[in-house]
Amino acid sequence: MSSSHTQRISLVYSYILPQLTLQIAPSYNFSSGGISTVQTAKDDILYRTYENILRYRRFSIEQYVQWKPFDGTTLVINNNLRYEHNENPNLGYRTFGWSDSYYANLSQKLPWKLLLYLSSYGKIGRSPSGIYNMQHSYFGYYASLQRSFLKDGRLTVRISANAPFNKYWTTEAETVNGDFLAFEKSWNRARSFTLSITWRFGSLKASVKKAEHSIDNDDVVGGISKGT
Numbered sequence: 001m002s003s004s005h006t007q008r009i010s011l012v013y014s015y016i017l018p019q020l021t022l023q024i025a026p027s028y029n030f031s032s033g034g035i036s037t038v039q040t041a042k043d044d045i046l047y048r049t050y051e052n053i054l055r056y057r058r059f060s061i062e063q064y065v066q067w068k069p070f071d072g073t074t075l076v077i078n079n080n081l082r083y084e085h086n087e088n089p090n091l092g093y094r095t096f097g098w099s100d101s102y103y104a105n106l107s108q109k110l111p112w113k114l115l116l117y118l119s120s121y122g123k124i125g126r127s128p129s130g131i132y133n134m135q136h137s138y139f140g141y142y143a144s145l146q147r148s149f150l151k152d153g154r155l156t157v158r159i160s161a162n163a164p165f166n167k168y169w170t171t172e173a174e175t176v177n178g179d180f181l182a183f184e185k186s187w188n189r190a191r192s193f194t195l196s197i198t199w200r201f202g203s204l205k206a207s208v209k210k211a212e213h214s215i216d217n218d219d220v221v222g223g224i225s226k227g228t
Contacts, residue, residue, distance in 0.1 A: 006029055006030070006031040006034070006056065007029070007030055007031060008027060008028070008029050009027060009028045009029075010025060010026070010027035010028075011025065011026055011027070012024075012025045013025070019067065019068045019069070020065075020066070020067050020068075021064070021065070021066040021067075022063075022064070022065055023063070023064040023065075024061065024062070024063050025061070025062040025063075026059075026060070026061045026062075027059075027060050027061075027062070028057075028058070028059050028060075029056070029057070029058040029060075030056065030057050030058070031054070031055070031056045032055050032056075033052045033053065033054070034052065034053075034054035034055075034056050035050055035051070035052055035054060036050065036051050036052075036053050036054035036086075036088050036130065036131055037049075037050060037130050037131070037132065038050065038051050038088075038091070039132065039178055039179075040178075040179055041178070041179040041180050042179075051088070051090070053088050053089065053090050054086060054087070054088060054130075054131070055085075055086070055087040055088075055089065056084075056085070056086055056087075057084070057085040058082055058083065058084045058085070059082065059083050060080055060081065060082035060083075061080070061081045061082070062078075062079070062080045062081075063077070063078070063079050063080075063081075064076075064077070064078050065077045065078075072108060072109030073106070073107070073108050073109075074106070074107045074108075075104075075105070075106050076103075076104070076105045076106075076107075077102070077103070077104045078102070078103045078104075079100055079101060079102035079103070080100065080101045080102075081098075081099075081100045082098070082099060082100075082101075082127075083096070083097070083098050084096060084097065084099075084127055084128050085128070086128050086130060086131050087131065088131045091131070091177075093131040093132070093177040093178070094131065094177075095128035095129075095130070095131055095132070095133070095134060095176065095177065096128060097125060097126040097127055097128055097134065098125050098126075099123055099124065099125035099126060099127040099137075100123065100124045100125055101122075101123045102120075102121065102122060102123070102124070103119070103120075103121040104119065104120045104121070105117065105118070105119045106118045106119075112147070113147050113148065114145060114146070114147050115145070115146050115147070116143075116144075116145050117142075117143065117144045117145075117146075118141075118142075118143050119141060119142040119143070120139070120140070120141045120142075121139070121140050121141075121142075122137065122138050122139030122140055123135075123137050123138055123139075124137050125137060129173070131177060132175050132176065132177045132178050133173055133174065133175055133176070134173065134174050134176055135171075135172075135173050136171070136172035136173060136174075138169070138170070138171050138172075140162075140163060140169065140190070141162075141163060142160065142161070142162050142163075143160065143161050143164070144158055144159065144160035144161070145158070145159050145160075146158035146159070152200075153200075154199060154200045155197070155198070155199055155200075156197070156198040156200075157195075157196075157197050157198075158194075158195070158196045158197075158198070159193075159194070159195055160193070160194045160196070161192070161193050161194075162190065162191065162192045162193075162194075163190035163191050163192070164191060164193070165191075166190045166191060167189070167190065167191050168187040168188060168189060168190055169187070169188045169189075169190040170185060170186065170187055170188075171185070171186050171188075172184065172185045172186075
């Protein structure tokens with residue numbers, strides 16, 4: 001069985017300001033002759049084998065944003081919008097679809113030296129998994145509140161909650177090609193609460209010697225940089 005390597009073409013655009021960092025990275029991945037699962041059903045028994053026949057195409061735009069709108073407030077958003085296409089020409093099967101995987105985090109400094117974190121993550125849309133299956137959307141969220149005590153913040157106490165308003169996470173997938181069609185839905189316990197106490201030992205001392213000469217990179221200071 002021969003092997004095939006995925007080819008990738010990508011660019012990165014960055015825009016950096018004191019309160020805003022924006023990065024956009026479009027890319028295109030493709031391969032022909034990749035390993036593909038071949039499954040057949042006979043007498044209620046599922047058989048699986050493999051072929052080097054998969055044609056895979058993916059176009060994606062990954063985005064990263066860090067914004068500090070106010071003093072003590074930081075918003076971070078990272079998402080990957082993509083279109084994927086899988087095809088086995090021998091069998092005439094193909095799967096394709098748009099999806100967007102995302103992660104968002106808000107950190108906020110509060111009175112009494114409290115620090116609040118709010119996070120959300122998940123996927124919007126349907127994405128192919130091989131030539132037979134499609135994965136559906138999902139989401140999750142998380143919150144925590146922490147405070148540091150003593151000199152240099154050696155003692156940190158954190159209270160966190162994962163999915164406090166959802167007892168279960170649900171994930172869905174379906175088989176759309178082959179000798180049989182199927183729909184799968186699974187439930188996993190999601191809600192949890194945690195109290196953690198952290199003590200930091202030792203201290204970090206570092207000194208920086210000032211150089212006689214410096215280098216300014218105009219490509220990434222307050223502008224857009226482009227690379228491959």
